[in-house]
Amino acid sequence: MLQLSHADYQALRAHGEETYPHECCGVLLGKAQDGANAVRQIVRAGNTRTDSAHNRYHIAPVELIRIQREARGLGLDIVGFYHSHPDHPAQWSQTDFAEAHWLGCSYVITRVAAGKADITNSFRLTGSSEEDKSFADEPIEIVMTPLAVESSQPA
Numbered sequence: 036m037l038q039l040s041h042a043d044y045q046a047l048r049a050h051g052e053e054t055y056p057h058e059c060c061g062v063l064l065g066k067a068q069d070g071a072n073a074v075r076q077i078v079r080a081g082n083t084r085t086d087s088a089h090n091r092y093h094i095a096p097v098e099l100i101r102i103q104r105e106a107r108g109l110g111l112d113i114v115g116f117y118h119s120h121p122d123h124p125a126q127w128s129q130t131d132f133a134e135a136h137w138l139g140c141s142y143v144i145t146r147v148a149a150g151k152a153d154i155t156n157s158f159r160l161t162g163s164s165e166e167d168k169s170f171a172d173e174p175i176e177i178v179m180t181p182l183a184v185e186s187s188q189p190a
């Protein structure tokens with residue numbers, strides 16, 4: 036289960052419309068709780084692929100490290116990634132699978148058809164290692180209000 040606020044859901048879909056006919060990509064920050072990835076914030080990332088930006092995405096390692104540092108500062112973790120598929124189904128490709136390395140994370144794909152965000156699907160990367168990883172269909176739960184960040188216990 037992936038939990039997203041209505042605002043974040045709309046924002047990641049709108050991002051795909053803005054970058055059409057190219058792919059957009061970004062990172063989902065939040066917490067894994069009770070088997071669900073609960074998103075508290077989304078972060079847009081630049082698409083560094085210039086060779087074929089319409090069907091591949093990539094977040095530069097240096098940018099990912101910066102986003103991870105920001106997340107820690109907010110008391111959040113990276114719980115997923117999103118990107119768009121301009122005029123292609125909202126299903127993962129072999130390239131998406133090969134480039135997915137974050138076990139337990141949610142990979143969200145939005146089909147953008149003729150410039151309009153269409154279907155959005157999420158896939159959880161399951162398994163215990165790179166050798167036995169697989170993508171599992173994952174339901175998306177839209178919550179109308181942003182989830183509150185629980186206060187952490189003092190050490």
Ligand SMILES: [Zn+2]
Nearest residue numbers: 118127128131
């Ligand atoms: Zn893809």
